[in-house]
Amino acid sequence: MIARLLERNPRLSHWVYGFTPPERGTVELVHRRVYIVPARLGWYFGGTLVVLLVGSINYALSLGFALTFLLAGLGLAGMVHTARNLARIAVSAGRAEPVFAGESAQFRLYLDGRAAFDRPAILARHVASGSQLVVDIAPRSIAEVVLAVPAPRRGQLALGRVMLETRFPLGLFRAWSYIEPDVRCVVYPRPEHSPLPPSSGEAAAGALRTQTSGNDDFAGLRGYQRSDSPRHIAWKAVARSENMLTKQFTGEAAAELWLDERLLPAALGLEQRLSRLAGWVLAAEQAGAHYGLRLPALEIAPGRGDAHRAACLQTLALYALP
């Protein structure tokens, strides 16, 4: 009920959780943000204490009192230790590599212990998906957490709320804190495979060559450029010489391939079109073509290589989103 109430009133939830999401940069879990309640085991422990106390009173056992009170003190110390295990951890988010819709986005969080002691058994759980991981943070070090979050749709996937929880050292208390780092993962449209369209550069020139002819014909080697696809690197030649070399194929320079949205059947919906286009981008890159992307009111000049491919896919991912 409380959860639903907080869901409906963002301002209330911001006040309760002690922060306004999403948070940029490094987030420190100050004490204000660490919550602590007895775990179920803690209630049983409390019950044991009551039984011990009654026994001590009934039999007037001084050492029974001493034992009961030492255990009570232990519970109290355990509470402080549990809160401490989480307090002042600095959380920062790493880059999340783009994924295709339907895959899992791998979000990286870095938990900086910032303490001379270790912080064992800290659970990081992605609230929406339930993806979780337990890490130990060594003294003065940073632990990496990779949360796999399903990415069902194209666009930007925000990480959303993550809960950090611990029950160390006694398991009697459960301390937790919520964070919502400002980190997003670009989700490309789910690629759909279909035959590549004819090379539009040739179409413009009026020549009628086969669509992808010459792409596989090896023409020679040239110096490596950073934008070259790793698939085209001449690894065998690299192994022999000091320099990085890239294989060149005939017709690459000539074949300018336009991946034009208008070439797709008119009956397809937007998402399906984007999926087809994404499939084309992958196929064109694979084929080593020099390709450009054309969408309504948007055009990416022809190019090649991983950076170009990523730019095209990102454009498709974010196209026509609010």
Added chain:
Amino acid sequence: MMHPLAPEERQAGGADLAWLIASLALVMAPHAMRAPWWLTLLTLCLYGWRMYFALNREPLPSRWLVLGVATVAMLGVWVEFRTLFGRQPGILLLMLFSGLKLLETRTHRDGAMAAFLGYFLVITNFLYTQTILTAAAMCAALFLLTATLVRFASPQRPARANLRTTALLLVHAAPAALALFLLFPRVQGPMWGLPQDAYTAMTGLSDTMSPGALSSLALSDSIAFRAEFNGPSPPQPARYWRGPVLWDFDGRTWSIGPSLLVDFVPPRGGGVSYRYEIVLEPHNRHWLFALETAARLPEQGARMSYDGQIVASSPVRTRMRYELVSVIAPEPQPNEAAGALRRALRLPEDFNPRARALAAQWRAGSDDDAEVVARALTFLRGGGYLYTLEPPLLGEHSVDEFLFSAKAGFCEHFASAFVFVMRAAGVPARVVTGYQGGELNPVDNIITVRQSDAHAWAEVLLPGRGWVRIDPTAAAVPGRLESGMARAVPQAEALPLLMRPQLEWLRGMRDRWEAVAHKWNVWVLGYNPERQRDLMSSFGMRDADWRSLTAMLFAFLGVMTLGLLAWSLKRLARPDPVQQAWRAFCHKLAVRGVERAPSEGPRDYAARAARALPTARRNILRIGALYIALRYGAQATQSAVTRLRKLVREF
């Protein structure tokens, strides 16, 4: 969905169980000494069985099998004790359940519950003994149980780290524990009825005395009470600790008979008065011991019976502390009711004809009662009587046999025979039991009175002088009073180990140990509602009731929790020592005019500083190199960190 921190969803592994079993075994060890052997063996087998399952990763036995084992074992306990309730069988069943619980322990949650059971079993040990040794053993058990819990919260962590965490937790728990112990409002138990056998283990004087009663008690080294005097303590021969007074004789056994409580009348004065405090071990009887003759009663609702016994309002079942004033050898107090007189002369008809004849002979030859007493004492002194812990068995006419044929006995024989003869001669007399002497501990000047100091003597009523103490044992065996039982009894007889005179060094050690044990008894075990009030009033809080105690307690716990929180924050705020040293170094350089630019790395900065301050060049470069190695190198050794800090400090 699986929650990896939820203990109910994590399976307990072999190492987890090894920890749990080790700590439970430590808790159970003292019980094993009291339990029937088969139960100990069965419990150990259950532990071993569980370990076998863990090591072979086999599924645990079915619930029915476990239930079967439980039923058979409970049957065994019933056969042994004829009941399942009561303290001893109850605890033995718990011991068994610790093994059965392990057979049901699958997850870390089950394991934690078993550890809680272990905590509970710790307290059952205190029902039997609360000595320092027990406390130390149980502290070890508590430590292991807690370490097991820590392990369950972080199973992959190395054991050493977990042990360190456990120690830290216990250190942090100590102040709260101390505050709770001192301030938690104490109630005097019990809150409900205790099992029948709750107090069977207590030893001490009984309300009857038959031949052999005291001599068997005298073989016990256990402590009856301790007394601490304000100022000098009375000499050993004068230390008669008065206990139950026995009036009625049936030919063999003396007993207390009905008793009457009267208003306390202090002795008239004269004599030497002593103020002292007694810490009485529980003996499950009403009477309290006091040096003869009590001049003021303890405050705790004690009354005086008409024969001079101090009686508490309830049986002494916990160690009790009371303050007294006594006067040794006060002026005589001649008054006695006629009913008491008749009672002090009553004897069974058909026993001990020879003793009666002797008494009649003394009576006839004496002018007054005092002369009869004197004759009797002379008779005992010259009779060649032997004082022994191993008196021969006596038949129907026990007094005759003792006086005329056996001529050997313990103090109860002397007292019984003397009082019998006095009554037969028409002198009112009664038997008084209690303790005589006690040992002065030179370490803390506390007199320890043991069961082996149990004694019986007589009182006769003399006209004009009231009740007069006569110790027939002292008359017959002169050494008894001055040097205690040890020297009075022949060497060959089996004395309690510590009473043997040869072992002086052992007694020295014991004296020291007992001084500690006494403090433990008074301050730890004897801490009760009364002591709590005393402590509060010594802090200036008169009439501290439970409300003010609770308020103080919560205030203290709050402060303590805040302190712990501050500690944890401080530990967090403390920067890395390497970084700290580097910052100090940068500051020192800045003071000398070489300030580090925000973007400047340590190597460049050190090089620039070395150029700017050529005199300190070598040290600057060394510090820079060391810092880089520590900060960015593969491993930082503690000695390198120390060296860096030293270099920076001296820079």
